[in-house]
Amino acid sequence: MAEYIIKNGFVFDPVQGIKGDKSDVAIKDGKIVSDVSKSAKVIDAAGKTVMAGAVEIHAHIAGPKVNLGRIYRPEDKLFTCTATKGIERTGSGNSIPSTFKTGYEYAKMGYTTAMEAAMPPMFSRHVHEEIRDTPIIDEGAFPVFGNNWFVMEYLKNNEVENTAAYIAWLLRATKGYAVKVVNPGGTEAWGWGLNCLSIHDPVPYFDITPAEIVKGLIEANEYLGLPHSMHIHPNNLGNPGCYQTTLDTLNLADGYKAKNKFGREQVMHITHMQFHSYGGENWGNFESKATEIMNFVNSHKNLTMDTGNVTLDETTTMTADGPFEHHLTGLNHLKWANCDVELETAAGVVPYIYSPDIKVCAIQWSIGLELALLAKDPMRCFITTDHPNAGPFTRYPRVFKWLMSEKARNERLNTFKNADKVIAASTLGSIDREITLYELAQMTRAGPAKSLGLANICGGLKPGMDADVAVYDFNPDKPLADPEMIETAFSRAAFVFKSGVQVVTHGDIVNTGHKRTLWVDAKVKDNPQVMRDIKEKFLKYYSMTQANYEALGHHFVPNPFALEVDATQA
Amino acid sequence: METVTITMKNPPVLYLEAEHVCPDEFAGKTAAQIAELHVYEGNTKSTLGKYFEVSGNAGATAAETKIVVKGDVKRVKYLGMKMSAGEVVVEGSTDLYAGAWMSGGKMTVKGDIQAFAATGMKGGELIIEGNAGNYLGAAYRGDWRGMSGGKILVKGNAGSDVGMYMTGGEMVINGDVDVHLATHAEGGKIIVKGNAPSKVAGQMVEGDIIIFGTIDVMMPGFKYVDDVDLEIEGTTAKFAHYIGDTGERHKKRKGQMVYGNLYQKI
Numbered sequence: 001m002a003e004y005i006i007k008n009g010f011v012f013d014p015v016q017g018i019k020g021d022k023s024d025v026a027i028k029d030g031k032i033v034s035d036v037s038k039s040a041k042v043i044d045a046a047g048k049t050v051m052a053g054a055v056e057i058h059a060h061i062a063g064p065k066v067n068l069g070r071i072y073r074p075e076d077k078l079f080t081c082t083a084t085k086g087i088e089r090t091g092s093g094n095s096i097p098s099t100f101k102t103g104y105e106y107a108k109m110g111y112t113t114a115m116e117a118a119m120p121p122m123f124s125r126h127v128h129e130e131i132r133d134t135p136i137i138d139e140g141a142f143p144v145f146g147n148n149w150f151v152m153e154y155l156k157n158n159e160v161e162n163t164a165a166y167i168a169w170l171l172r173a174t175k176g177y178a179v180k181v182v183n184p185g186g187t188e189a190w191g192w193g194l195n196c197l198s199i200h201d202p203v204p205y206f207d208i209t210p211a212e213i214v215k216g217l218i219e220a221n222e223y224l225g226l227p228h229s230m231h232i233h234p235n236n237l238g239n240p241g242c243y244q245t246t247l248d249t250l251n252l253a254d255g256y257k258a259k260n261k262f263g264r265e266q267v268m269h270i271t272h273m274q275f276h277s278y279g280g281e282n283w284g285n286f287e288s289k290a291t292e293i294m295n296f297v298n299s300h301k302n303l304t305m306d307t308g309n310v311t312l313d314e315t316t317t318m319t320a321d322g323p324f325e326h327h328l329t330g331l332n333h334l335k336w337a338n339c340d341v342e343l344e345t346a347a348g349v350v351p352y353i354y355s356p357d358i359k360v361c362a363i364q365w366s367i368g369l370e371l372a373l374l375a376k377d378p379m380r381c382f383i384t385t386d387h388p389n390a391g392p393f394t395r396y397p398r399v400f401k402w403l404m405s406e407k408a409r410n411e412r413l414n415t416f417k418n419a420d421k422v423i424a425a426s427t428l429g430s431i432d433r434e435i436t437l438y439e440l441a442q443m444t445r446a447g448p449a450k451s452l453g454l455a456n457i458c459g460g461l462k463p464g465m466d467a468d469v470a471v472y473d474f475n476p477d478k479p480l481a482d483p484e485m486i487e488t489a490f491s492r493a494a495f496v497f498k499s500g501v502q503v504v505t506h507g508d509i510v511n512t513g514h515k516r517t518l519w520v521d522a523k524v525k526d527n528p529q530v531m532r533d534i535k536e537k538f539l540k541y542y543s544m545t546q547a548n549y550e551a552l553g554h555h556f557v558p559n560p561f562a563l564e565v566d567a568t569q570a
Numbered sequence: 571m572e573t574v575t576i577t578m579k580n581p582p583v584l585y586l587e588a589e590h591v592c593p594d595e596f597a598g599k600t601a602a603q604i605a606e607l608h609v610y611e612g613n614t615k616s617t618l619g620k621y622f623e624v625s626g627n628a629g630a631t632a633a634e635t636k637i638v639v640k641g642d643v644k645r646v647k648y649l650g651m652k653m654s655a656g657e658v659v660v661e662g663s664t665d666l667y668a669g670a671w672m673s674g675g676k677m678t679v680k681g682d683i684q685a686f687a688a689t690g691m692k693g694g695e696l697i698i699e700g701n702a703g704n705y706l707g708a709a710y711r712g713d714w715r716g717m718s719g720g721k722i723l724v725k726g727n728a729g730s731d732v733g734m735y736m737t738g739g740e741m742v743i744n745g746d747v748d749v750h751l752a753t754h755a756e757g758g759k760i761i762v763k764g765n766a767p768s769k770v771a772g773q774m775v776e777g778d779i780i781i782f783g784t785i786d787v788m789m790p791g792f793k794y795v796d797d798v799d800l801e802i803e804g805t806t807a808k809f810a811h812y813i814g815d816t817g818e819r820h821k822k823r824k825g826q827m828v829y830g831n832l833y834q835k836i
Contacts, residue, residue, distance in 0.1 A: 075713035333819070334714060 003028045003036040004497065006469060009045030010476050012437045013052060014379065014446035015460025019438045020476055025050060027467040030500035034463045043495055047475045051441050053112025053468030053498065055459050057448040058231075058271045058306050059387040060318055061102050062116045062130035062141065064123045065347040068337050069096040069316045069388070073351060076316060088509045095315040095388040103135035104509050105394050110470025110493040113449075113458050113518075116141040117231075117271065117386075118182060118320045120341040121148075122542075122549070124174035128556040131517055136503050138458075138561070140177030140518035142231055143170055144320050146184035146213055149343040149541075150533065152206040155216035163220040164567065165527035169534065173550045175519040175557050178228035178452075179221050182320035184210040186235055187346050195323040197236045199248045210235050214252045218267050224522050224567045225260040227453025229304070231269045237324050238275050243289035246276040250296055253303060261565070262453030265301065269451055272308025272386035273297075274368040286360055288367045288426035294374035297381070304451040306384040309368035309399045310361065311391025314353045319389065322346035343541055354391065357417040359425075364390070366426040369402055369409060373431045378442035379450065396444075397490035401483050403435040408483035437476055453563065454518075467500035516561040523566045571636050571657070572629035574604060576622040578641030584612040585665060586621060589648035591639065593632035593656025593675060600627045632656040632675065639664075650677045653694065666703075669696045672720070685729065686710075691739065693720040704729035704748070707741055717741070717758060733760050736777065742803065752779055755830060761802060774830035775818050780809065782835045791815035792832055800833060809833035 004027040010020045026036040060066055070076070070093060077092040082101065084090050091101025106114055119127045119141040131139045145151050145167065154163040167179060185203035186196035192204040199211040214232065221230045236245035253268040270276070279289040297303050319325060322338060325348025329336035337349040354361040368390065375381035383403070387393035402409040413429055416422045423429045435443070449459025458466050474489035492507030501513045538546040551557060574596055590596075590607040599607075605619030618624065622641075629635040633655035640661050643649065647665045650658040655675045660668070663681030670689040679687075682700035688707045702724045707717035708731055716735035727745035734750065736758040746764035755774040765783035772789050780802055792814035800809050813829035821828045 072712065074711040075709075078710055078713075 002500070003040035004043055004500070004502070005036050005040045006043045006045050006050060006471060006495070009048050009050035009471060011050045011461065012441040013461040014438065014442045015052070015455070015462045015465070018461070025461055025469055027469070027497060027500050030467055032461055032463050032465050032467050032469075043471065045471050045495075047477075048494055049437060049472040049474040049476060049489070050461075051110070051437075051470050051472070052445045052460050052465075053458065053470050053496065054110050054444045055448040055452065055454070056106065056111055056114035056384070056393065057269070057382050057452060058117040058384045059114055059393055060117055060389070061114060061387065061393075062099070062134060062139070063119055063127035065118070065120075065318045065320075065339065065349060066096060067126070067130070068339065068347075069318050069349050070098070072335065072337055072349065073316055086508060086510070087512065095313070095392045097392075097394075099130050099133040100135060103137055103512075103515070107136040107496055107498070107503050107509060108492055108507055109394070109396060109490060110472065110496050110504075111137060112468035112470075112496070112498045113138045113454070115139065115177065115452065118180055118347075119143045119174060119176060120320070120345050120347065121170055121174045121176070122341050122344055122544070124176070124551045125556055128175060128517065128551045132556065132558055134515070135512040136498055136509075136515055138498075138516045138518055141175070142178045142180035143174050143176035144180045144182050144345045145170075145217060146181030146232075147186070147188040147320075147345050149206075150537070151217065152185070152188070152203065152208050152213065155212055156206060156208045158216070160216060160219045160223055162527065162530050163216060164223045164570075165524045165530040166534070167220055168224060168522035168524045168567070169530065171520050171522055175517060175551045175560065177518055177520055178226060179217055179230045181214065181217060181230060181232040182345070183233060183235055183237065183324065184213040186210065187320055187322050190323040190326075190346055191340060197239070198245055199235060199252070201235075211248075211252055214249065218253060218256050222256065222259045222267060223570050224524070225565050225570070226520055226522065227260065227262045227264065227563050227565070228451065229258065229264060229266050229269050231271060233271050233319070233321060234276055236276075237319075237321055238278070238328070240278050240280040240282055240286045242276055242278050243293055246270070246273070246293060247296055250300065250303060253300070256302060258302065260453060262563075263450060263455045264453045266304040266380070266451060267302045268304075270297075270303065270305045272384065272390065273305045273371050274308040274310065274364060274390060275386070277367050277371060283360055286363060286425065288363060288370055288428075290367050290370040290374060291427060294371060298374075298376040301380075304380045304382070304447070305371075306382040306386075306448075307368050307371050308384055308386040308390045309372070310354050310364040311385055311395035311398060312354045312356050312361065312365055313391045313395065314351070315388045315391055316349060317352045317389045318347065318349040320345045320347050322348045324348070325350050328352065342543060343537060359418040359421050362416040362418065362422040363425045366413065366422060366428040368399075370426050370428045370431065372403055372435065372443065373428070373433045378435075378439040379447045381443060382448045382451070383443050397487040400435075400440060400490050401486040404440065404486050405480070405483035406432055406434055408486075467497050469495075469497040471495040514559060516559045517557045518561050518563065519557070521562040521564045523564070523568050524570075525568050571634050572627055573636045573638060574601065574624065574626045574628050575638045575640060576604075576618070576624050578621060578643055578646075579623045580621050581642060582611045582621055582645055584645075586611050586646045587648055588618065588646050589651045590618065591637060591646075591649050591658070592651055592653045593628070593635040593637060593658065594652065594654055596628040596637060597632045597635050597656075598628060598630055601625055604628065629656075653677065663700060669694075672696065682726070688717060688720075688722055690715055691717040691720050691722070693739075695720060696722045698722070698724045698726070701726035701745070702728040702732070702743070704731050705734060706732045707736055707739070708733060709735035714754070716755075727764065733758065736760070746783065752777065752830075755779075771830055771832055772815060773818050774815050774832075775820055776828050776830055778831045778833070780833045785834060788812070789815060791817040797836065798833070808836045810836055
């Protein structure tokens, strides 16, 4: 493989504590190395910013509900098609881009790893077919467990070991990466026309509460010692006053300590916190509770989170929180799609327009930024848009601009139609913090990589790590004349390397690299009871056979990368 | 106002996508620059000048630019798309999406027009001297934002699904329409001087529809209210007034439920 040396850039690497020093990054055989030979190709990064490839911890980019969005929103493709260019294939879509466009857009922004945040296990084959067709970026997928019949039956009887054995089996069958929980219990209750809006609402028939599901899954996750922690979308998303439910959920992690060999310290990752930080009793007195939420997160080291920033675009919401999507279509009267996934989960899809002229949307925008700016430890608070729920991932550079420039965000805040009411509903207007490039590297690289258990693999530029490197046309030594320069620079990286292959040059795709599928291979003690339960459920309830369930082989996972854990001695 | 005339000289084998034939795109350009604007024939990108002879320079702005399209453009799509001002005159018949998303100015088609004309139209005026196709003034596929402003006049007949998801503006059709008139309409006004076969205004929640001719089968969601005298385009007559679609959700305004109004001449 080729050798490269990226010379004279301003390097930001939280893994090694490098804060903008002018130095060189050497690449050999797909890895970062300390030195290369004289024949190495020189990349001139003078006057530019150099970071590790960014790591996306939570986005909906592959699988049946994403595709449902593509199918039922042809208008999302209108005027957003891109023609073939060089080796780039055509693409289409804005909030739900086609697979190829997804890979290209991430790579062009300097992202090299991304996690699909909700994989319905029964449709893992579809998820993996889309992952396979998304070029360049390494991807993993989180199967959903929070409304799964096996999990609820085992945890009702406190059978953590059986839950863990089932998780290990399912991760292997679906080539999954982590334990995802969406509206625990609530989505199953939706099958009965109900919901779980607090952590103590019992799930119909199963007679278990969301609190018991969450604690049980944390215990099973740590029993296995998985790379990532339990990753949760709590109950009561998106409702005024929901922050109380969020605090109750965060409290469930109290007393648990991470147990794993990957350097992960948290036991719970709370995703798209923006949607869970709402105060008020109705949409009229809707307000931010970001301060209360961040006080809690800042003081609890066993938690990590991502923001879910609203980008003020027309987008497509999609979640395994089926009841929420039904609630949303009742609010905006736009088209609604719903899908039930047998014993496992459900999903809903509704288009949404975050209009800057609507007070609630502008407050949601404020909350997302407020959360990131109130975070004391950028290694535990990551930037996302919960793509496409709060906005398309292609808007990350704009979110960075708002976070890195007080001027840019105040310009936006002060020109909302209901500016006075919006400013009064959060503390954003009084925050003068500007996220630094080093903090940005923590919030988009080192932090999410560590939370995912990938700290030794990506998110940093330490010799031995994968050579995922992004070089941006951004000179941190020069005074920032215009905040737009941030958005421009981070929208199209000058150079991007993925596992040592130069994939982007001056914003154009030049190579599609060797994209990998990340999954977790967890070994547990033989568990005949769980194996028998699985067999029985397939015979009695599933509409497919067990033999057709697994995502196996080259067609689904052509280039797997397994992280191994051994829980046989646990 | 400056006039640019484009005349079809070399007809395409496949359908031609010519969205740049629009006063906004032509504005400030010379005939030679206009001939360089790109078009697609199938997946092949080429220039307007390959197919059309271009004469005359455009005005400085769209408002000062008139485009006259001559020759056989039955296989040309997107004429006048997204125009915001100025004028477009098509002397013959044209294909899909003519005047789609137009927001101002005036477009006249002397012949017939195919489907999706004035899709998502926001303003301006579209006059079709022949017949119009399906989905006139409707929303784009999947979209819920149909014609929201402006005026359309069809001197002949119109096809099916006219005014689907219409939210505003006015449409007059001198002839007949086909099925599914104003499905999902949430505003606007449609006057049909001829007949409408069936499925008129299904799922309509707001807006006005006036039919001078017959409706073969009335939607079951429409309820007869009373007979009213109306003056429509200079004609005063008695109309039967129906409200609907009663199977849909309806907004309340000032304590009153808002319905779609359907008037049929008695």
